[in-house]
Amino acid sequence: MALLDSRIPPGPLAEKWRRHQTAIKLVNPANKRKYEIIVVGAGLAGASAAATLAELGYKVKSFVFHDSPRRAHSIAAQGGINAAKNYQNDGDSVYRLFYDTIKGGDYRSREANTYRLAEVSVNIIDQCVAQGVPFAREYGGLLANRSFGGAQVSRTFYARGQTGQQLLLGAYSALSRQVAAGAVQLFTHSEMLDLVVVGGHAKGIVVRNLETGELTRHAADAVILATGGYGNVFNLSTYARGSNATAIWRAYRRGACFANPCYTQIHPTCIPVTGDYQSKLTLMSESLRNDGRIWVPKQAGDRRKDPNSVPEADRDYYLERMYPAFGNLCPRDIASRAAKRVCDEGRGVGESGLGVYLDFSEAIARLGESGVRERYGNLFDIYHEITDENAYRVPMRIFPAVHYTMGGLWVDYNLMSNLPGLFVLGEANFSDHGANRLGASALMQGLADGYFVVPYTIGDYLATQKPGSRPAPDAAEFRQAEDNVRGLTDRLLSVGGREPVSHFHKRLGHILWEHCGMARNRAGLEKALREIPALREEFWSNLSVPGSGASLNQSLERAGRVADFLELGELLCRDALVREESCGGHFREEHAYPDGEGMRDDANLAHVAAWEYQGEGKAPLRNVEPLAYEFVKMSVRNYK
Amino acid sequence: MKNISVTLRVWRQAGPGQAGRFVDYPAKDLNPAMSFLEMLDVVNDELTVKGGEPIAFAHDCREGICGTCSLVIDGKPHGPRRGVASCQTYMRSFADGAVITVEPYRLRSFPVIKDLVTDRSAFDKIQQAGGFITVRTGSAPEANAIPVPKDAAELAMDAAQCIGCGACAAACKNASAMLFVAARVAHLGLLPQGQAERDRRVLAMVETADGLGFGSCTNQYECSAACPKLISHDFIARLNRDYLKASFRAAFKTEPLRASGE
Numbered sequence: 001m002a003l004l005d006s007r008i009p010p011g012p013l014a015e016k017w018r019r020h021q022t023a024i025k026l027v028n029p030a031n032k033r034k035y036e037i038i039v040v041g042a043g044l045a046g047a048s049a050a051a052t053l054a055e056l057g058y059k060v061k062s063f064v065f066h067d068s069p070r071r072a073h074s075i076a077a078q079g080g081i082n083a084a085k086n087y088q089n090d091g092d093s094v095y096r097l098f099y100d101t102i103k104g105g106d107y108r109s110r111e112a113n114t115y116r117l118a119e120v121s122v123n124i125i126d127q128c129v130a131q132g133v134p135f136a137r138e139y140g141g142l143l144a145n146r147s148f149g150g151a152q153v154s155r156t157f158y159a160r161g162q163t164g165q166q167l168l169l170g171a172y173s174a175l176s177r178q179v180a181a182g183a184v185q186l187f188t189h190s191e192m193l194d195l196v197v198v199g200g201h202a203k204g205i206v207v208r209n210l211e212t213g214e215l216t217r218h219a220a221d222a223v224i225l226a227t228g229g230y231g232n233v234f235n236l237s238t239y240a241r242g243s244n245a246t247a248i249w250r251a252y253r254r255g256a257c258f259a260n261p262c263y264t265q266i267h268p269t270c271i272p273v274t275g276d277y278q279s280k281l282t283l284m285s286e287s288l289r290n291d292g293r294i295w296v297p298k299q300a301g302d303r304r305k306d307p308n309s310v311p312e313a314d315r316d317y318y319l320e321r322m323y324p325a326f327g328n329l330c331p332r333d334i335a336s337r338a339a340k341r342v343c344d345e346g347r348g349v350g351e352s353g354l355g356v357y358l359d360f361s362e363a364i365a366r367l368g369e370s371g372v373r374e375r376y377g378n379l380f381d382i383y384h385e386i387t388d389e390n391a392y393r394v395p396m397r398i399f400p401a402v403h404y405t406m407g408g409l410w411v412d413y414n415l416m417s418n419l420p421g422l423f424v425l426g427e428a429n430f431s432d433h434g435a436n437r438l439g440a441s442a443l444m445q446g447l448a449d450g451y452f453v454v455p456y457t458i459g460d461y462l463a464t465q466k467p468g469s470r471p472a473p474d475a476a477e478f479r480q481a482e483d484n485v486r487g488l489t490d491r492l493l494s495v496g497g498r499e500p501v502s503h504f505h506k507r508l509g510h511i512l513w514e515h516c517g518m519a520r521n522r523a524g525l526e527k528a529l530r531e532i533p534a535l536r537e538e539f540w541s542n543l544s545v546p547g548s549g550a551s552l553n554q555s556l557e558r559a560g561r562v563a564d565f566l567e568l569g570e571l572l573c574r575d576a577l578v579r580e581e582s583c584g585g586h587f588r589e590e591h592a593y594p595d596g597e598g599m600r601d602d603a604n605l606a607h608v609a610a611w612e613y614q615g616e617g618k619a620p621l622r623n624v625e626p627l628a629y630e631f632v633k634m635s636v637r638n639y640k
Numbered sequence: 641m642k643n644i645s646v647t648l649r650v651w652r653q654a655g656p657g658q659a660g661r662f663v664d665y666p667a668k669d670l671n672p673a674m675s676f677l678e679m680l681d682v683v684n685d686e687l688t689v690k691g692g693e694p695i696a697f698a699h700d701c702r703e704g705i706c707g708t709c710s711l712v713i714d715g716k717p718h719g720p721r722r723g724v725a726s727c728q729t730y731m732r733s734f735a736d737g738a739v740i741t742v743e744p745y746r747l748r749s750f751p752v753i754k755d756l757v758t759d760r761s762a763f764d765k766i767q768q769a770g771g772f773i774t775v776r777t778g779s780a781p782e783a784n785a786i787p788v789p790k791d792a793a794e795l796a797m798d799a800a801q802c803i804g805c806g807a808c809a810a811a812c813k814n815a816s817a818m819l820f821v822a823a824r825v826a827h828l829g830l831l832p833q834g835q836a837e838r839d840r841r842v843l844a845m846v847e848t849a850d851g852l853g854f855g856s857c858t859n860q861y862e863c864s865a866a867c868p869k870l871i872s873h874d875f876i877a878r879l880n881r882d883y884l885k886a887s888f889r890a891a892f893k894t895e896p897l898r899a900s901g902e
Contacts, residue, residue: 130780141787173772
């Protein structure tokens with residue numbers, strides 16, 4: 001059984017991080033260059049960590065499966081990044097940001113982690129501005145803010161609808177500077193396919209060069225995974241096509257605990273699905289909910305084609321009606337489920353009936369078309385490109401889609417997994433968002449972890465490792481890991497079946513969306529737990545992967561990732577089945593109040609479930625880390 | 641809209657430095673709401689089922705922001721539509737029965753890796769040469785300490801939108817990377833935070849681009865026409881001005897006394 005010590009420092013909430021920083025061990029500057037750190041992934045968390053660690057003097061190796069670190073999917077985040085700057089004088093504070101985040105997470109995250117996140121949020125904005133991130137400005141030249149779901153203050157910083165892009169390019173530029181200085185060695189088109197554990201510590205990785213197929217072993221004093229979330233387990237999502245769980249899944253198979261896999265976020269405002277060929281769902285930023293009003297017809301079966309012809313009296317602005325205090329700005333999980341409910345009632349719009357309107361006519365009357373264009377122009381352009389519809393004239397049609405995963409590898413307050421030496425940052429870990437993430441908080445967490453947390457906390461581990469003590473890459477454990485990867489690659493290439501990998505990915509996605517999506521119940525989850533292993537068996541007997549392993553082979557890459565999803569999907573359902581409550585993104589139909597809101601079970605389930613791998617074909621072990629709330633009272637979330 | 645059928649004429653090349661050739665593939669019964677890349681997915685799945693090898697093409701976010709996709713469709717980088725990337729090109733842009741040529745970027749600085757995938761690491765090298773503001777994590781001043789005029793921030797953002805896809809260089813008859821370099825130089829040069837390294841940045845980035853084999857700009861603006869983010873060639877004029885000034889200053893620069901620095 002894994003030892004889950006969260007290592008939350010004692011003391012008052014607001015003092016914990018500062019005290020911890022002064023209490024943990026340091027590595028002296030001359031010794032830093034003797035340590036090598038592997039960073040896998042170069043999104044916000046990975047790039048910021050790699051750049052900062054290199055700056056501190058560590059030797060860093062950065063691995064990305066993309067052709068350039070600038071391609072990581074952080075780049076697609078649209079709306080913004082939260083920070084408790086209180087520039088708007090609307091009463092914001094570190095405590096309020098902390099409180100909103102922990103409440104938004106439905107009281108399923110750690111108080112200390114979430115508070116630290118809010119605390120360092122202010123430093124992030126300073127850092128990014130200094131790097132030249134062109135945030136939106138007011139006429140006086142000071143930074144502008146917008147509001148976002150789940151908050152009653154305006155604390156979101158943004159760069160048009162491309163905030164993630166600009167923040168990532170900031171981190172990428174810092175990383176590029178370190179590459180030029182020789183402090184970071186960059187490996188592009190290089191996919192981590194196994195974690196090497198030596199004497200119980202993470203000490204290296206095995207990597208496949210995606211262009212040549214060559215496998216290489218890399219030893220280090222510590223390994224950082226910043227490889228993003230696992231939402232593509234659903235096949236259709238707002239993730240990039242390449243986003244995958246392989247790095248964290250293979251670490252899980254090497255002993256790292258996987259926490260709360262069932263906490264997945266379905267984003268309420270995405271462009272609806274049009275056909276079976278679809279490869280991707282496109283998000284329309286939540287910031288649109290600041291000015292757009294969401295509605296469906298009052299009458300089920302009202303299929304008038306032209307929404308502008310539906311009079312006000314026949315429209316139901318259901319979020320404003322159900323949640324008058326937050327209205328269209330209620331948290332994502334709540335908005336998504338409400339959309340599902342009205343569509344289930346037969347009031348959905350569009351050809352499929354799986355959609356609701358997001359209407360800007362009122363905003364256009366108030367701000368003028370140019371005012372709306374200035375705020376959201378690029379989003380309206382994206383919408384137009386995809387749907388061929390002009391949202392300045394007719395309301396957008398939107399529907400929820402898989403967008404983020406709050407679950408991930410278990411980490412302690414230092415962001416270290418239960419495997420010593422393995423650190424996990426950003427979406428790949430589970431730590432800060434509980435059961436639901438608020439908008440504009442993912443960017444905040446990625447950069448907090450990379451710029452301001454791990455650079456300190458990794459020293460606490462490295463100081464316990466003698467300089468120069470890392471194993472050589474020809475140690476037995478490395479050879480074994482490489483053999484393992486080679487075996488898996490050969491196995492994928494030699495199944496010799498008939499179906500392309502996309503076939504299995506789609507079917508897995510259908511099972512999960514149907515039974516483990518926005519609403520879950522026992523019977524459905526049990527069904528999914530029967531169907532997924534059967535599908536996995538079929539995958540290993542009827543998969544077709546053309547080509548060889550000795551060159552660029554995109555089918556092979558995807559097959560390896562889908563093989564992992566076929567295992568992870570099962571764990572996701574298992575976790576959802578055991579969690580007999582509704583909280584945040586995890587909604588169990590059996591556990592709801594009469595008005596349809598989710599019902600938590602704080603007496604029995606106020607804990608983190610950290611799953612531990614027990615070997616092929618064996619049921620994983622469910623470890624528990626209790627969540628102690630010392631400073632905030634767990635209460636029923638109320639956005640009414 | 642009714643479904644359409646097209647013929648794809650695709651560049652197939654097994655590996656770097658190998659000979660390639662065009663191969664025709666039918667793509668039938670396509671929903672016009674399908675993206676170009678989704679159409680390639682379908683063609684690839686059919687190829688796989690028939691025992692062929694799928695067409696390698698670069699893609700990731702499929703929402704026009706990561707800059708991975710890089711198809712030359714009917715001779716145009718990113719295809720027929722202005723201001724959109726390959727991944728946001730939809731089949732409704734093509735006529736029923738059309739023959740569509742699909743090629744990789746063709747320039748020496750972006751060699752082909754396989755089929756339609758090219759190696760654009762040269763762009764990373766240009767960024768590494770100076771596309772940054774030197775600031776140590778943790779030592780940044782308060783974000784509102786230096787006001788940035790709204791117009792400067794907006795113009796900087798226009799330039800900063802570059803997705804690094806390489807279409808500008810691929811569209812240029814000189815294979816010039818000038819729009820890419822200009823976008824970065826302008827973005828950082830327009831902001832007060834970027835002033836300290838302004839001269840060094842422009843000189844280093846231009847020199848590096850030259851060294852990597854990218855050509856010179858002869859002001860025909862194929863680059864901005866092909867740019868999926870519609871980044872203006874006006875930034876190239878700005879780059880030239882910056883470059884000239886920086887070159888002058890570098891030529892007449894007084895070296896600081898060695899004893900005080902290095």
